[in-house]
Amino acid sequence: MSANIKDTGLQTAGMQDESDRLIAGDINAYLERHEHKSLLRFITCGSVDDGKSTLIGRLLYESKVLFEDQLETVAAESKKFGTQGSNIDFALLVDGLSAEREQGITIDVAYRFFSTDRRKFIVADTPGHEQYTRNMVTGASSADAAVILCDARAGLLTQTRRHSYLVSLLGIRHVVLAVNKMDLMRWDESVFNAIYEEYSEFAHGLGIESITAIPMSALEGDNVTAPSTNMPWYRGTTLLGLLETLKLDDEAANDSPFRMPVQWVNRPNLDFRGYAGTVSAGIVKPGDDIRVQPSGRTSKIARIVTMDGDKDEARAGDAVTLTLADEIDASRGDVISTSEEPAGSADQFETTIVWMHDDPMLAGRPYLLKLGTQTVTATVTSIKHEVNVNTLEETAARQLELNSIGICNLKTDRVIPFEAYTDNKGLGGFILIDRITNATVGAGMLRFALRRADNIHMQAVDVDKTARATMKGQKPCVVWFTGLSGSGKSTIANIVEKKLAALGHHTYLLDGDNVRHGLNKDLGFTDADRVENIRRIGEVASLMADSGLIVLTAFISPFRSERALARSLVAEGEFIETFVETPLSVAEERDPKGLYKKARRGELKNFTGIDSPYEAPESPEILVDTGALSAEQAAERIVSELRKAGMLEALAASE
Template sequence: MGTDALRGLASCDSKDQLRFITCGSVDDGKSTLIGRLLHDSHMIYEDQLEALARDSVKHGTTGDEIDFALLVDGLEAEREQGITIDVAYRFFTTPRRSFVVADTPGHEQYTRNMATGASNAQLAIILIDARKGVLVQTKRHSFICSLLGIRHVIVAVNKIDLVDYREEVFDRIVGDYMAFASTIGFTSIVPIPISARYGDNITHQSGNTDWYHGPCLLDYLESIDVQSETADLPFRFPVQWVNRPNLDFRGYAGTVASGSVAVGDEIIVAASGRHSRVKQIVTYEGELARAEAGDAVTITLADEIDVGRGDILAKPTERPEVADQFAAHVIWMDQDAMVPGRSYALRIGTQSIASGSITAIKYKIDVNTGARLAARTLNLNEIGFCNITVPLPATFDAYEANRRTGSFVVIDRYTNLTVGAGMIVFPLRRAANIAWQPLSVGKTERAALKHQRPCIVWFTGLSGAGKSTIANLVDQRLFAMSHHTMLLDGDNLRHGLNRDLGFTEADRVENIRRAGEVAKLMLDSGLIVICSFISPYKAERDMVRDLVGDGEFIEVFVDTPIDECLRRDPKGLYAKARSGKIKNFTGIDAPYEAPSAPDVHLKTLGQQPEQLANMVLNCLVTRGIIVLI
């Protein structure tokens, strides 16, 4: 590595840092630009440069010259295809500033990777191929950058050498981009004509574009002021860990997300509203008088108050929002579509929320035109404006006000994969005027009057499996034993409460959500509620289980092979589904997720319904729900 690079690394701790992203359409030259910046900033080791020269012969696209894109495109698949797939982060420094740059994919199917890179960036370089102009993906990436809170943009019109450095080409592209970007909320847009391959206007003004009188790329990156934006925000300290090494010390560790705090400042725990004062600000190197945005510290308080992981410390006069419902933009990142009403885990900063749901999609956004379109679900890379509810109040800011405390990720509860990213717009206050009305007579008293323990007995299985038959027998036996029951059958509810629902995945989720809420109300009245629903998705069955207390939900899997259901076909539905007359039929063209560990597993082949009903009753006896007389 050169002497300049070593000297730069040694001094980088004293410099402020700019995090930026390069994005745009496929093959616009993003990786080449980063490679050029690293090379011209003397941040490439000598052995790296030698390896790059060798790789350029094997994988390069620039003839005998060094292909700087290969410095960033490290994955073998990327080098073979000549595209960027993953997000590649690179660090470099100059005498004036240090930088972290994220090179993100251009292909539409990797938009989620691009959103990941943009989530922490302060500036975006939108590359546009001078030969192609503004493309669909240019607009998509620009819109996502705006949505993710990036306010400063450089429009780098690349490959200007391939259009003979013509000013009119540059002016036309800039005009097209400005017309598109005028409505998406950027604070600054700086267009620069560049050639990443040859270095025109990258680190110095190019004589090939004597008609251009603006800054070169590196000069602008070194001079733009973005640091004050975070420092001027209200103080936010998400607690990551409660540090309790002994009985004499209790500190709250984390990173200051925004603003600053000093010893002696009054603070508030945002969720609970409890007040105290900052006693100490501790770091590995020693104590500080003040901590600012980006500082990793441990804060101790003057009073013993309840603070845990996920809490946010703030100034009393600058308290963040606390609500159990909010509206947010959601970028969906999973191959499987998002389904309103389904239970997902959420993570807002250090707050982990085990079960939240997207209750409604108000509209989805056409990222090319900005149009608002009706939608019932979100597919991969789609963006929607949604209402979200969580079981307990969460602490947050609007994303526009604070990116660190206004963003969240959506996690599949069963695969633990991140399936979406969200930006909170505002809390929903409509629930603020609604409180639980205390009841003098509760579930326990009502159940005691009936001499039983209330529970939900949930029958699930394919159509024709025998759910309704067995559920009816269980209901009859319990009634004969003077127990108070109610039988909810899927077909019956679709004649009334759920008559407006079809059989898409979203409708099936809503069908079970409503049925679960009704079953819970009947449970609260002290009843044994017998439910017979195909309920094909594990997530929705677990959602109903989560509505009630431990031991109050008994899942009964009526396990009948699909071939036997086809043979029985009591309602003629399988025949219609196989002929295409019925769409989204479970077991034919819609999935059924069988329970992996049901409370009662009824294998129906070779068994009579009466025998199977007795197995369910025996479970109720074993669990103390009923007592056989």
């Protein structure tokens, strides 16, 4: 091995000399020891020139996970791309994708692995630029510790503060401030002291459990794996020594009450029903009293089943299969908790949301929320404020842009078991998924429940929807017209309403005239307001349908996700999306209200079709093409479709 190092002209600290002896001499003893190493995950964060890649490259190099062919490749690449002359550019060891290698910057989260005699390490390497908060939060979510780099020449930068804030937000317990490039500051103690002092004051307010500052030079190797001879004034441990001895998150989670989200119900035959999952906190043993949430049913743990035989306990982080003493029902998404101290359940929360997508987060728009193993629909009811990650100032916001962080109230469509993120990451951390694109658009942390769900009871009423609809001799439904401005939605909807009235049906038409002037007069035309506009109309239409009416709505409603929301508010089969299809050029030519002209002149902002998108329905229940049909023909067509769908018959008769 040492020849390997000599070839590259670099010195090594020989941190694994003992291992080398064992490998060569007594491989079985080596294996015995190395099978019992623990695993620490940490994240490195720093600005572009802090030397982060160099630090990771050095850790990999000195822990000897690099092979000769890899070193040869890097040596060759160092000559081509490197910034270190004829020396090895460690940064090239870790910069992966070709695009970013050409730019000389890291642009995504990369995971690296190395190990010492004591531990295996997984390093999440994340970039430090302004626009990549998203990547850092991703890397930090599963880390036990964070190494925040700062350049001794530059001192604390805005980014250093931002990284520290994000690290504290994600609940990382151990932070190491690596004051790097001390070689360029003549190893000066006072430089380190000044940075350390400034950081202490800043970090004090963030509530991080332990903070350690280490002066180092990743390039020269000082205090990375071996103590620095250049800085005798520093008597602390090296970075690696510290990482080898930090306490792990999972060990800390063992002290919390037992929780396990059910991942998968294992039913190979009628005699076995097991609940597979990963213990998110606490310790469980056969015989323990448990409660299944949200149902609240109780039982006892019968067995902890694994292929290696039944276990007498399972701890935080273990992936196990539990069987219960009683035949009670639990399914994916449920949480098995200790019965004395179960998790909370609620459907409204205060949360911190980190937005990770180019399309901004809009209050009122429904997203899918995945927490533990449950996926539910969630809507942000209000954005209390946005947090400026650089200054920690709170500012008002109507929407969250990519890489912004907001304190938001959030409502789920059903009661879910949960815990505050600070108590249990597994039941308090969630992701938000766009319902149309399926992209992961945000991540969040539950802070607390706004009200306990067990206080809410829906009013049970005797006169119900069926009773009201039966009296009217029709099936309630919402005929949701959508299309560009000038497509003829209102005209057609009016004719449809007249025809239905002539047939003796009870209807109501919601359109801009009766909604924008009253219910929604406080709303403008930004994306956020458009979402809220449609949400309110959807809710009103839903109440009207509940009252037994056939509801017609005529709004542009340009976004798929809001139409999906409106659909979700009424019963299955009651939402009839009616797409009034007109090419933009035709609608613009008609321009009955002169709006397109105004928009083209720039006097009207956010006008659908001009500077705001229209997302056409993918599979509307009814499609009318106004190029081919007159308004009268289109209306006739819609009425006949409603008849075909059974909407115009009495409810009892059609069921």
